Amino acid sequence: MVKIDGSGNDDSLITISSLDKQYQRGTETITVLTGLNLDIGKGEFVAFMGPSGSGKTTLLNLIGGLDKPTSGNIIVDGKEITAMSGKDLAAWRARQVGFVFQMFNLIPVLTAFQNVELPLLLTGLSKKQRRAQVETAMALVGLGDRMMHYPRQLSGGQEQRVAIARAIVTDPTFLLCDEPTGDLDRDSGNEILEIVERLSSEHNKTVLMVTHDPEAAQRARAVLHLDKGILQEAAGGVS
Amino acid sequence: MKYLQIILKNITRKKIRMLLTIGSFAVALFLFGVLVTINDAFFAGVEMSGADRLIVKNKTSVGMLLPYSYKEKIKQVPGVASATPCFWFSGVYKDPKNFFVKFALEDNFREIYPEYVIPEDQWQAYLQDRRGCIVGRKLADRFGFKPGDRMPLQGIFLRDPWEFTVRAIYENSKQEDDTAAMFFHYKYFNERREGFDRVVWFIVKVENPETAAQVARAIDARFANSADETLSETEYISQTRYVTMVGNISLILTVIGAVVFITLLLVTGSTMAMAVRERTGEIGVLKTVGFNDTLIMVLVLVESIVLALAGGGLGLGLAKLYTLGGDPSGGMFRLFYLSPVNIGIGLAIAAAVGAAAGIMPAFNAMRLSIVDAIRRV
Numbered sequence: 001m002v003k004i005d006g007s008g009n010d011d012s013l014i015t016i017s018s019l020d021k022q023y024q025r026g027t028e029t030i031t032v033l034t035g036l037n038l039d040i041g042k043g044e045f046v047a048f049m050g051p052s053g054s055g056k057t058t059l060l061n062l063i064g065g066l067d068k069p070t071s072g073n074i075i076v077d078g079k080e081i082t083a084m085s086g087k088d089l090a091a092w093r094a095r096q097v098g099f100v101f102q103m104f105n106l107i108p109v110l111t112a113f114q115n116v117e118l119p120l121l122l123t124g125l126s127k128k129q130r131r132a133q134v135e136t137a138m139a140l141v142g143l144g145d146r147m148m149h150y151p152r153q154l155s156g157g158q159e160q161r162v163a164i165a166r167a168i169v170t171d172p173t174f175l176l177c178d179e180p181t182g183d184l185d186r187d188s189g190n191e192i193l194e195i196v197e198r199l200s201s202e203h204n205k206t207v208l209m210v211t212h213d214p215e216a217a218q219r220a221r222a223v224l225h226l227d228k229g230i231l232q233e234a235a236g237g238v239s
Numbered sequence: 240m241k242y243l244q245i246i247l248k249n250i251t252r253k254k255i256r257m258l259l260t261i262g263s264f265a266v267a268l269f270l271f272g273v274l275v276t277i278n279d280a281f282f283a284g285v286e287m288s289g290a291d292r293l294i295v296k297n298k299t300s301v302g303m304l305l306p307y308s309y310k311e312k313i314k315q316v317p318g319v320a321s322a323t324p325c326f327w328f329s330g331v332y333k334d335p336k337n338f339f340v341k342f343a344l345e346d347n348f349r350e351i352y353p354e355y356v357i358p359e360d361q362w363q364a365y366l367q368d369r370r371g372c373i374v375g376r377k378l379a380d381r382f383g384f385k386p387g388d389r390m391p392l393q394g395i396f397l398r399d400p401w402e403f404t405v406r407a408i409y410e411n412s413k414q415e416d417d418t419a420a421m422f423f424h425y426k427y428f429n430e431r432r433e434g435f436d437r438v439v440w441f442i443v444k445v446e447n448p449e450t451a452a453q454v455a456r457a458i459d460a461r462f463a464n465s466a467d468e469t470l471s472e473t474e475y476i477s478q479t480r481y482v483t484m485v486g487n488i489s490l491i492l493t494v495i496g497a498v499v500f501i502t503l504l505l506v507t508g509s510t511m512a513m514a515v516r517e518r519t520g521e522i523g524v525l526k527t528v529g530f531n532d533t534l535i536m537v538l539v540l541v542e543s544i545v546l547a548l549a550g551g552g553l554g555l556g557l558a559k560l561y562t563l564g565g566d567p568s569g570g571m572f573r574l575f576y577l578s579p580v581n582i583g584i585g586l587a588i589a590a591a592v593g594a595a596a597g598i599m600p601a602f603n604a605m606r607l608s609i610v611d612a613i614r615r616v
């Protein structure tokens with residue numbers, strides 16, 4: 001269930017109402033999002049498209065609690081994340097959100113295993129439990145045999161799969177993917193999209209994905225267009 | 240600590256930079272270790288001096304001597320427990336670089352220096368040998384002296400060598416390391432001088448350290464208006480005066496140390512700032528996955544402190560090795576010892592410099608906005 005008219009929904013996982021976001025650059029104010037409303041139900045797979053600079057990344061960052069809106073609020077799973085303190089928000093991110101960015105964002109001096117383990121360090125899990133969870137996540141992205149490799153020893157597609165493993169290792173409620181295939185060739189990109197699709201269909205993760213690639217967007221259950229800070233349903237409608 | 244791995248990886252990511260930073264700390268703390276040891280060496284005499292011992296000298300100048308007959312008169316002053324003439328002997332053992340302190344004292348040695356412990360049989364052997372001498376444990380170890388060994392000393396004014404035989408080895412029950420001197424019979428010394436019987440100074444043991452100053456005044460009063468007036472002061476004051484004469488060593492050493500540590504702070508501070516700036520994107524990622532600001536700050540601070548302690552530990556370890564190699568002045572110092580307390584102080588200073596160097600970069604890392612950080616990656 002995805003709605004952009006602000007009419008609300010009882011079973012929505014994410015509820016965004018009257019969201020404004022402006023950036024201040026010196027004396028100049030850049031308005032990125034204006035009065036944005038959005039409801040996303042549990043288990044949805046939503047793709048966001050739109051021209052460069054239209055605010056897709058900004059929106060995703062706000063939903064993931066990486067940034068604060070100028071006004072309006074975001075409620076996720078009953079919690080108003082826009083009202084949380086920085087510390088609570090960090091703890092919330094660690095439990096609820098998995099991030100996958102265009103640039104792979106792995107720490108180069110850590111092995112694939114250690115990169116994936118990062119979010120688990122924040123939990124009370126024992127070393128053994130952490131190892132088990134990392135192994136599960138790495139197996140899920142098909143890299144069970146690459147744990148001890150450093151990012152520079154992996155291909156772009158493999159790095160991105162490690163990033164996905166890190167995003168899902170804490171078993172978060174939803175995944176935020178910002179152009180996850182933007183830097184990859186077609187084949188590696190498809191592999192990534194297949195994993196994301198499987199996470200949505202088999203593991204019932206709620207997925208929000210920004211992409212410039214219409215083929216990639218087609219894999220989503222719903223496609224939204226963002227232009228000049230306004231959300232629109234893509235041709236073919238919102239499911 | 241599960242984050243240690245991240246910290247260590249961050250430290251070792253630029254090997255040359257890591258080695259340079261650790262090297263800076265090592266050099267600085269090596270210097271610190273050696274300087275405090277030298278400083279302690281200068282003051283060792285002061286700290287080890289007994290508050291219950293007085294030095295009685297000629298009031299006019301150190302070059303002027305006192306009559307031997309003063310000894311009995313001093314002993315009659317109320318509060319005096321014991322007294323001995325003392326002569327600082329400058330004889331050379333084989334080679335001038337084999338320097339150590341040699342005192343001629345009378346046989347009330349054990350009353351004057353109760354902290355020096357000598358086995359009874361050795362003490363008796365010493366008493367029975369006119370040319371016997373007592374050496375400290377450290378001195379004995381340095382030259383391998385055992386009871387019964389001969390020790391010829393070449394006097395500076397008298398041609399014929401002085402023949403001594405080691406009869407006793409003393410330990411120090413108060414300050415383990417202060418056992419580098421040699422003592423022998425004043426009587427033998429005076430014989431060789433053909434009964435010259437003038438004394439450079441007397442060492443006086445008082446009954447009660449609290450009345451030491453009064454006793455000193457009483458002794459000086461006893462000889463007031465005589466041909467040889469005396470100046471009596473506690474061993475402590477006498478030693479302090481000597482150290483002050485040597486120069487304000489502490490101040491010089493403190494200034495050197497401060498300059499070194501300020502330089503170290505600036506160098507490490509800019510290194511840490513650079514290290515954190517390079518990692519802006521990664522810090523953004525850590526925050527994204529849920530590391531909170533405090534944790535990020537702690538990670539940077541600990542990194543800086545670990546580097547500082549690694550370098551500091553290395554430097555202090557080398558300094559300790561250096562001091563174990565012995566007194567570089569060849570025996571001028573009674574004590575040349577890098578104490579565990581000073582090692583602890585050195586490590587604390589290193590950690591403090593590390594923390595101070597890391598605080599601004601850590602604060603910047605903490606304040607870094609996630610969206611700005613990950614945009615740069």
Ligand SMILES: Nc1ncnc2c1ncn2[C@@H]1O[C@H](COP(=O)(O)OP(=O)(O)OP(=O)(O)O)[C@@H](O)[C@H]1O
Binds near residue numbers: 025032051052055610
């Ligand atoms: N931290 C910031 N400070 C100032 N302006 C910003 C900041 N972040 C984004 N902007 C501006 O906000 C607008 C939207 O940026 P955003 O990154 O959300 O766009 P986008 O839709 O993700 O674009 P792209 O497809 O190129 O990734 C842009 O004009 C950008 O310059």
Ligand SMILES: [Mg+2]
Binds near residue numbers: 056057058178
């Ligand atoms: Mg973007």
